[in-house]
Amino acid sequence: MPDLRPPPPTGADDAETITRSLREPELFAGLYDRHAADIHRYTARRLGEGAADDITAETFLIAFRTRARYDTSHRLARPWLYGIAANLIGRHRRSEVRALKALARTGEDPVAASWSERSDDRIAVQAPLAGALAALSPGDRHVLLLVAWADLGYQEVADALGIPLGTVRSRLNRARRKVREALSTDPAFPSAQQELNPTWTK
Known part of the structure; x- marks a missing residue:
């Protein structure tokens, strides 16, 4: 089945993607596509592959739910996402x-x-x-x-x-x-x- 999600805005940075996703939630997938592999790799190095799957998914779920509070002066969302992941890792x-x-x-x-x-x-x-x-x-x-x-x-x-x-x-x-x-x-x-x-x- 073809992917019917609209493509992320051309040249959009993370802050713009997050802002636009408040009106068009499906655009948040662009943030996942850009950063999920790095978050998963980092988590796997700390806790193993099994936990990394769950923590990566939860990291982006939390990010999606709290995106309205994101500080858009930070154009790159990597620190924000790693911070969420670090809190989740801390539970383990x-x-x-x-x-x-x-x-x-x-x-x-x-x-x-x-x-x-x-x-x-x-x-x-x-x-x-x-x-x-x-x-x-x-x-x-x-x-x-x-x-x-x-x-x-x-x-x-x-x-x-x-x-x-x-x-x-x-x-x-x-x-x-x-x-x-x-x-x-x-x-x-x-x-x-x-x-x-x-x-x-x-």
Whole structure:
């Protein structure tokens, strides 16, 4: 059956798409098409594929229901969407920490394959990193992973989480220091340094 939805406005940015969707709700699909894959990928890296499906769907459902309150001075909706996803992920923090600790302890976890394109030969890197991430507070972990895995800038993280820019910087500095300290005590750290995204420790 052909897709009968009207195409998104040519050249429309996210804010315009959201604004127009208040009159024509079907246009909101354009926002989903632009950002759903990134939200799903980020969530899968944190909680696994199964949870990512549900959280991605709920993220856009919440976004659709609350779109009238969107601040249209932000032309790009990525931080807003990541913020919604982060809140939903936060509800699963016990499951996330449990998975991280399992990976750190055994080197095996069902979520692990979604954390790396080469999970088999990077397990020595993943295990110590997982342990370090598990030890972070939820707030520090959110900030670090939004920078490292979602590629958000500091201001975008601040917008996503609704916190001051200074708080983002202090949380990120603290998270990096704790990760660096945790990894430095692990025998695999010298080789891990060559594989890790510099975001983790610098």
